[in-house]
Amino acid sequence: MRPDSPTDHGDHGRRRHGPDTRAGTPPGIPLGLAHRRRPHRPRRPPATRPGLRRPAPRPAALAAAPLLWRGRTGLLAALAALPGPPPRLRARLAAIPPAALAAGVLGLAALLWAALQDHEPWIGHEESVYANKARSWTEGGPPAAGWGEYRPPGLPLLGTLALRLHADVGALRAVTLLLALAMLTVTYLVAARWTTPRRAVLTVLLVLCGLGFLRRLPEFLNDIGSTGLLLVVVYLLTRAQEHPGSRALLALPPFVLAAFYLRYGVAGNLAAIVLAALLAYGARAWLARGRQLAVAGAVILAGLVPHFVHAIQVTGSPLGLVFWATSQAERQFVGDGLLYYLAIFPYRLAGDLGGVVMAAGVVAAYAAVRRLRRLRRAGEPGPETRRWAFLGLTSVLVFVLLGVATDGEPRFVYLPVVLLTVLGVQALARAAGEQRRRLLAGIGALALLTTAGTAQTVAHGAMPGPTGQARSTVPVARALAADGTPCLLVTGYEPESGWYSGCDAMTYRQYRAAGPPAPGTRVSFVRYERGRHQPGDPGLAKLTRGMERTVLRLPATGVLGEAHVVTVRVPD
Secondary structure (H helix, E strand, O other), rough: OOOOOOOOOOOOOHOOOOOOOOOOOOOOHHHHHHHOOOOOOOOOOHHHHHHOOOOOOHHHOOOOOOOOHHOOHHHHHHHHHHHOOOOHHHHHHOOOOOHHHHHHHHHHHHHHHHHHHHOOOOOOOOHHHHHHHHHHHOOEEEEEEEOOOOOHHHHHHHHHHHHHHHOHHHHHHHHHHHHHHHHHHHHHHHHHHHHHHHHHHHHHHHHHHOOOHHHOOOOOOOOOHHHHHHHHHHHHHHHHOOOOOOHHHHHHHHHHHHHHHHHHOOOHHHHHHHHHHHHHHHHHHHOOHHHHHHHHHHHHHHHHHHHHHHHHHHHOOHHHHHHHHHHOOOOOOOOHHHHHHHHHOOOHHHHHHHHHHHHHHHHHHHHHHHHHHHHHHOOOOOOHHHHHHHHHHHHHHHHHHHHOOOOOOOOHHHHHHHHOOOHHHHHHHHHHHHHHHHHHHHHHHHHHHHHHHHHHHHHHHHHHHHHHHHHHHHHHHHHHHOOOEEEEOOOOOOOHHHHOOOOOOOOOHHHHHHOOOOOEEEEEEEOOOOOOOOOOOOHHHHHHOOOEEEEEEEEEOOOOOOEEEEEOOOOO
């Protein structure tokens, strides 16, 4: 199963069977300019491809959606016949400001973040890569175990600030809580301007109850934070076209640059946004704002100069790091990610209820694009028509471009999930007519129930696998913790082992390629009874030949079984 599924029993992220996170040679880059540690990239066995072999169960709500639409007249009549709340209660509910409701959803998000921490208390594989880099930048920090130069510096920079306040996992994950709250706030503010404030509250609640979103809410990752920045970019583009005197384009650079340095993978999202903007508004409409575009583009290029300089130093090409990051995808063929998104759409992205609303958003996007084409032939389309077409085209193009360029992950496509949810809420409200308030209120009540159910699914379905693995790796890493002298752990679980030991860490393949460590380094070769990427006894004997060995066996405490550790000290 893919790790974002409710029954995930693997590690954090797609790196469960994937390449070493300490990167290898970038594609097309001479060996002399590449990082010295070359990754091991085994192919993922076919049995782990959930979208094709073991698809997630589709909830009955998704199957019932076409039937509900077919019988929508009767459904709306039934809604009208339902008794409403007493007038006094209805007046009090109507008097609640939408901003207060949005604050309540943000509070719910914080509570869910705190509750899920108990079910995944140890930092995971992908998280620890960024955590190690953040700690390495603190005063006297240990090496950045598992770090690859193709990774962006934004999240480790924020993590360093957090670790200076409190040096533990909770401080790092508090950073992503703030990023998540900021992203949900942006979703509310943007959706309120595209629709209405109350529909924006419902949109935020539906995003929160989504399976893909809740799965990553507690973790120290950069996907949720970068999505909020991309939403601002999309909003500024719509504002620039809908308000002739607006200078929204001049506000683009800080958000584009922040999103890029937080996550290099947003390059695909930005390409989809630009292409969708051209298709929806036309090149002539953007040329009319050519001066602002030129200024914004120049500022963005200037902000990318440090990245280009670093990329040339590491890879020999200004775009080398972006291509290197893309090459880390575990796709088996071009379009692998796109097939995965089609296989999981929309349940694993937005959950039971959110999936129905997303499906409505797809229908609304298709209708908006058709209406745009028809109105272009008849005259000039209105700004609202262009906006909905722009949001729909952006959503589809993100799925297509990312699905072709990389492997598939629900956390890579949060932007189209949000945009299709906005479209879906607006489409359902319009289809309900006079009963829209009752329909949206019912969806909101169901969303609250769905949020609780999805949190239980994540806590008891997705998190036990990584937690069970951490019960093996964490005690071993702590038993081999740094003692003031240089230390190195060689293991198939290098980032998390480096975090909990305070030592440097690498895989066996990286160790063979890197050559002997510095004299005096304590090197511990860790093998688990059911571990990955580790040699047998003959291979280990070859690595430790000629050095005095100390053998340590640690009992099985997790799913990996008993740990067998051979420690040597590199002679002076």
